[in-house]
Every structure is written in C-alpha cells, then in structure tokens.
Amino acid sequence: MEMKGRVRDAKQPVEKRVKNFNEVALGYTEEQAVSEASRCLQCKKAPCVKGCPVEIDIPGFIKNIKERKFQDALEIIYKTNLLPAICGRVCPQETQCEILCTLSKKGQPVAIGKLERYVADRGEQQLNCSILKGKNITDTKVAVIGSGPAGLTCAVELAKCGIKVTIFEALHSPGGVLTYGIPEFRLPKEIVKKEIETVKKLGVEIKTDVIIGKTLTIDDLFNDNYKAIFIGSGAGLPSFMGIPGENLLRVYSANEFLTRVNLMKGYLFPEYDTPVTTGDRVAVIGGGNVAMDSARSALRLGAKEVIVLYRRTEKEMPAREEEVEHAMEEGIKFIFLVQPIEIIGDENGYVKGIKLIHNKLGEPDESGRRRPVPIEGSEEIIPVDCVIVAIGQNPSPLIPSTYKNLKTGKKGNIIVNEETGETNIPGIFAGGDIATGAATVISAMGMGRKAAQSIMKYLENQVKTEKKG
Secondary structure (H helix, E strand, O other): OOOOOOOOOOEEEEEEEEOOOOOOOOEEEHHHHHHOOOOOOOOOHHHHHHOOOOOOOOHHHHHHOOOOOOOHHHHOOOOOOOOOOHHHOOOHHHHHHHHOHHHHHHHOOOOOOHHHHHHHOOOOOOHHHHHHHOOOOOOOEEEEEEEHHHHHHHHHHHOOOOOEEEEOOOOOOOOOHHHHHOOOOOOHHHHHHHHHHHHHHHHHEEEEOOEEEEOHHHHHHHOOEEEEEEEEOOOOOEEEOOOOOOOOOOOHHHHHHHHOOOOOOOOHOOOOOOOOOOEEEEEEEOHHHHHHHHHHHHHHHOOOEEEEEEEOOOHHHHOOHHHHHHHHHHHEEEEEEEEEEEEOOOOOOOOHHHHHHHEEEEEEEEOOOOOEEEOOOOOOOEEEEEEOOOOOEEEOOOOHHHHHOOEHHHOOOEEOOOOOOOOOOOOOEEEEHHHHHHOOOOHHHHHHHHHHHHHHHHHHHHHHHHHHH
C-alpha cells in the first residue's frame, strides 16, 4: 500500500469499472507529475537505473519533469526505450527500478512508472523527437520474428543503426502479448498501436499473418538475403494441470481466453463475432498477473462471481501487488492453499464443478517459496460454470520444431547466451519469452536490446570477413 508522501493517481470508481473495459488507472495530471518528480533525490550513483533492464536515465527524465521540460524528458527515455507508454503501465517497477530507489529505505519510492507513463501520454510531442530521425536505412537486411516487446525493441535498436528491419508477425495485429495477452483495462490497445506507429517511423516494416515455420522457413529468410535473424516468438503454448476434466466445455487456457477477449475483441460481442461464454460462476487457477487479468476480464464479461484458486498463500502470489489490490477491490474472491484435482462435468459435457484438495506449506522449493503439500482427506467440490487455467505459458514450439538445428532446453526454450542473445547457429539470435519462458515485458525488451547490439557486432564482423575474402 502507498504511504503518505507519494502522489496517488486517480482510478475509475469500482462500481463503474467492473462494467466496462476502459483503463482503470487514470494517470497523473501535470501538477501531480511535477509534484511526484520533486520527490526524486537526484542521487549521483542512481541505484534505480541498475534495476531497469533497458537502463533508462531515470534521474535525468524525472529532473526534466520537475522543470516541466516534458519534451526533453521524453527524448531521454526514447534513447533506450521506444515503448514508454506501455512500460509505464505494465512494468513491475516495484520489483525493479523502484525497489532500488533511495527513498524506499525509509518510505515510499518515487513513482517512476507513473512518471514514465505521464511523459509518454502527453499529446503528439514524440512526432518531433530527434531520436526518431535515426540513420539513413542501408541495404543490410535483418529479420525479426515476432512483434512482441523483444522483437519490437530489437527492431528499433537495429533501425537506429541504419539496418533495414522486417518484423514477421504470425497474428493479424502486431504487438504480441501486448495485444493478445494484456486486457484493455490495463493496457489500452490504442496505446499499443500508437507506440508501434512510432517504431514504424524509424523505417521498420511489419508483415502480419506470416507464420515462420509454416508460411516461410528460417532457410527462406536466409535465402532472401537476410543477414541475421532475431527470434522473439514468445511463450504462446499454454500449460495445463493434467487432471481429469480439462477437456470439458468452458475450460479455457488463459492464453485462449485472453486472446479471444483482447485480440479478437470478445468483450465487444456482438459488434465483433467472438462470443466468450463464462456462465455465472468462474474459477481461475493461478496466482500471477495472467490469472488476475483473466479473473478481472471474466467479471467484466458478466460473471456474477469469480474465484481465484491459488495453491500457496497471498504472500507467495507472483502477481503485482497493484493487480491483486484492484482485483480484490472489484469483488473477486480468493481461496488460498488449494489445489484442483478434478474438473467435474454435467451430462452435456459442460463444467459444473471443481474438486479441490487443501494444502499446507512445506519446505521451500527451487523458487525459494514454500512448497504446497496436500492435506489428506481435505477434498471438497465447489460449483462453477467455467474454469480458466492460468498456471503459466511455455515457449512457442513451432520454430524449434521446424528448424531442428537450434539447441533447446527441457521446456522447449531456445538456448541463448544471456549476455548476447546468440544461439548455437551463427546469425540466429533469440530473446524474450522464447528464451526464458514467460517473464516480464521489460525483461524481454532488455534481451531484445542486447541482441540488437550483438547483431550489429556480428554484421560488422561479416563485412570484415567478406573484405578479407
């Protein structure tokens, strides 16, 4: 919870927001932003910067907000991050830059994310931003697979160096998880479109409806004279629990549910022809941000009751504190220390209940959190009409399965050098969720940025080799 001193932004009232998909957090006014920026101590060593995967000059842009030099603030952010309106909304600043803020030792850290959002949301100032002028695009071509955070960031960094970048996106709209995974009330799609337009202004071409591994292969790209390839195809493979009843009607993976709602505009049915039925009582299994997004979306689609089932306690939930707080404000119920063991159906094949077993916490597991241990004889059945499984996503398997030479890990992730993004194949780089498994938007962006720097070195070495030859 935020304490006295930190400026709070306004939110949509609970009674209104549960009935619409409009953004919940309304952001700072100019006076609020200037007031919050004035709290920054302008530390010389700036510990906050070390917590940012893309290394934004945080004290620099905040100082300009304090002085009402908003264009200068934006230009500072744009040097390392061309998606600030997105990051200001969805980055877990509280566990990254803000946790390292000097003020957090004695009180509340500066609201770095809210200030980043404020600068990014101000009008059309970015159209004149000097960073967008970039360098003249050369004939050197690089292909980027996937238009999510990792792909967009890699493309931007390459374009700023004058590389001719083409992004290949499998879906019909660019943005990756930003478009299909995060609901409108947390990240409006107009914001995503606007920031992708900024990427295009640098000369990046985006081709949609192209599935690499089906429409085109990796070899096709090399044969078409792409000198390097960055794979940022994300974690689109849903995880299931492997319990009876997961094939019943109205059992969704969170991937399918959120894609129907967000990308295919299911929340606007019948204006868009994507009905998403939940029934009156919905159970969401999981404790991360995706579970919160699913639960809050189900509520807005008309469910009368939404229950989040989590196998540990609230303390161990990986979701952002703000997202849990918003869910609880909206009336979503939580049952902790329970594990689903069966989904029960009716005679027509629809969900009618879920069987749970209660847990107690045992010794810590590899994640450092105490392991849930089932309590014998504690089973119960609760009636539900719909189950959404939000227990994580695995890396998209298509490219590794169609390009066998790529080294992959146990979970299907492409193995890369963490510092460079290099795979075992010269000229092929990867980053984001395809390499790490499901992680944060900003960590994917950090990997995209590192990979772009490595790709530039690779291209320079190729030129030197060709000259020697």
